[in-house]
Amino acid sequence: MGPAGSGKSTYCSNMVKHGESIRRIVHVVNLDPAAEHFDYPVLVDVRELIQVDDAMEDESLRFGPNGGLVFCMEYLSQNFDWLHEQLDDIEDDYILFDCPGQIELYTHIPVMKQLVEALQKWNFNVCSVYLIDSQFLIEASKFVSGVLTALSTMVNLETAHVNVMTKLDLLSKKDKKQLDRYLEPTMQGLLYDEFEDDKFSKKFKKLNAAIAAMIDDYSLVRFLPLDQSDEDSINYVLLQIDTCLQFGEDMEPREMREQEEDPDQVDSGFDG
Ligand SMILES: Nc1nc2c(ncn2[C@@H]2O[C@H](COP(=O)(O)OP(=O)(O)OP(=O)(O)O)[C@@H](O)[C@H]2O)c(=O)[nH]1
Ligand SMILES: [Mg+2]
Incomplete structure (x- = not known):
């Protein structure tokens, strides 16, 4: 998930390619009824059920x-x-859902929550991956709205949740130096710098301080950096999400079975 243009479809495509290079199958479901371009193979495409032009x-x-x-x-x-019928036959069931960007789907109407509940009922472990474009983060006020x-x-x-900062390859050297401030942010510190200026009214500063304190209180907002030009960075994100999903915990016995059958084959065939 993530705002329009944050890199959701590109993320899915990169994960499929990365999966190929580490011999791991990554499926993708396109859940965007308005999608026009994506370059990953789809397991399921919501546009076969309904597309935005129909409405x-x-x-x-x-x-x-x-x-x-x-x-x-x-x-x-x-x-x-x-959807359940389409997902029914999947054996290597690591599935990415490429979602639409409209924020109201996550905050105002229940559909995404209902989808999570349905997936859980069908025995999937679900982790939300929320992408934000790093170009918008490297400025405290935009960062706050992203957060x-x-x-x-x-x-x-209410799922396990991972935030990812995308498009790091596009950041300038100067912005990259500031990155650490944003990956593990203390909001009060960030906003203090931003709104120190006298041009902001007292009330506005107070409002920002209250928002910052609220975000700090949750202390749950962290970002994983993702640079699509760096394979290690892609792998790091994948592994963090595996941990949230407890993915591959049942892998060992199967891996051993496969090794017995085929000593060359080590890491293919995960069960989700
Ligand atoms: N350089 C660079 N460009 C990226 C990266 N991720 C996405 N892009 C570009 O950003 C644009 C939007 O990427 P998409 O993957 O289509 O973004 P999206 O979130 O799926 O967009 P919507 O589905 O329209 O909400 C495209 O031109 C991508 O090529 C990245 O990590 N690095
Ligand atoms: Mg997309």
Whole structure:
């Protein structure tokens, strides 16, 4: 998940490619009814159930793009059986869900929460991965709004949750030097620097201090850095998420079985 353009589809595509290089199968489900371009192979595509044009072009609906998307996602929530059928035969069941970016799906309407509950009912371990573009983070005021959206998603979905800062390859050397401040942020410290200036009113500063204290109180907002040009960085993110999912805990016996059958084959075939 994550705001529009934060790199969700690219993340999925990078994880599929990384999976190929470490002999691990990563499936992707496209959950964006408005998706036009992605370059990963899809296991399931929500557009086969409904797409945003259906809701926009229908004479009786006539939605715009955002209302259309909400309509499609609600339609999906009424048709989870369809999704369950498509997921039923998967053996190597590490599945990424490439979600739409609209924040209201995570904060205002229940569809994503319902999806999480359905997946859990079907015995999947679920971890939310929330992506934010590092270009927006390297400025304290934008960072706060990014953190708040990540936090409200986390509180709303109630799953294990990992925040990832994407597009590090695009940061300048100067911005990279500041990165540590943002990966494990103390909000009060960040905002103190930003709003020290006298041009801000007392009330505005007080509001920001209150928001910062609230975020610090949760002390749950951390970001994993992701540089798609660095294989180690991709692997690090994958492993952190594996830990949250307890993924691969049942791998050992199967790995040993496979080694007995085929001594060359060590790390393929995970069970989720
Ligand atoms: N350099 C660089 N570009 C990236 C990275 N991730 C995404 N991009 C670019 O950012 C743009 C948006 O990426 P997408 O993966 O489509 O983002 P998205 O979150 O799926 O976007 P929506 O589905 O429209 O919400 C594309 O032009 C990508 O090529 C990255 O890590 N590095
Ligand atoms: Mg996308």
